[in-house]
Amino acid sequence: MADATRRVFVALWPDPAVADALHALSARAAPCCGGRRMRHDSLHLTLEFIGDVAESRVPAVLAALAAVRADAFRLELDTLGHWPHNHLLWAGCRAWPAALDRLVVEIRRALAGLGMAPATGAAFFPHVTLIRKARPSGPLPEVGAPIAWPVSAWVLVESCRTADGASYRRLGSGMLG
Numbered sequence: 001m002a003d004a005t006r007r008v009f010v011a012l013w014p015d016p017a018v019a020d021a022l023h024a025l026s027a028r029a030a031p032c033c034g035g036r037r038m039r040h041d042s043l044h045l046t047l048e049f050i051g052d053v054a055e056s057r058v059p060a061v062l063a064a065l066a067a068v069r070a071d072a073f074r075l076e077l078d079t080l081g082h083w084p085h086n087h088l089l090w091a092g093c094r095a096w097p098a099a100l101d102r103l104v105v106e107i108r109r110a111l112a113g114l115g116m117a118p119a120t121g122a123a124f125f126p127h128v129t130l131i132r133k134a135r136p137s138g139p140l141p142e143v144g145a146p147i148a149w150p151v152s153a154w155v156l157v158e159s160c161r162t163a164d165g166a167s168y169r170r171l172g173s174g175m176l177g
Helices: 016-033 056-065 098-112
Strands: 007-013 045-056 075-078 079-082 088-092 127-132 146-151 151-162 165-175
Touching: 007 056, 016 045, 016 079, 016 088, 016 146, 045 056, 045 098, 056 098, 056 151, 075 098, 079 098
Parallel strands: none
Antiparallel strands: 007 045, 007 151, 075 146, 079 088, 088 127, 151 165
């Protein structure tokens, strides 16, 4: 019998204050974009999408990620963007710290050590999806004061598909130095 799988990814999860600010930003953008706002409890920044992993391999993934050494850092979410090809409205950074790029490299290296290649060949671009099925009818609102996000940990998350969209369950986490 085949091992059950879990659909997993590594992410940054905002603290309640950052999630509140992001959710408020999505509420401001919704009138011009339509679509479906992300739930407050589902807001996150994906570092690496892994995909379906055999349940028996999840402990090895957690162990490999636990060996990742990277510095804590601070993000300044200061811009909104829209990708027409997949109708996503996102919040991101005009510039981000090198420590974030190093963290992603270390995560990819740890996963490669398990024989897990990145799920996509795309370059890393940090963003938080705010609205799905967005179709802006005019200019996007300004972010205003940047949303300061102190980042001190990563999480391994399981994505569970439901009739209401995805729900997320944390499987483990690791601290940044």
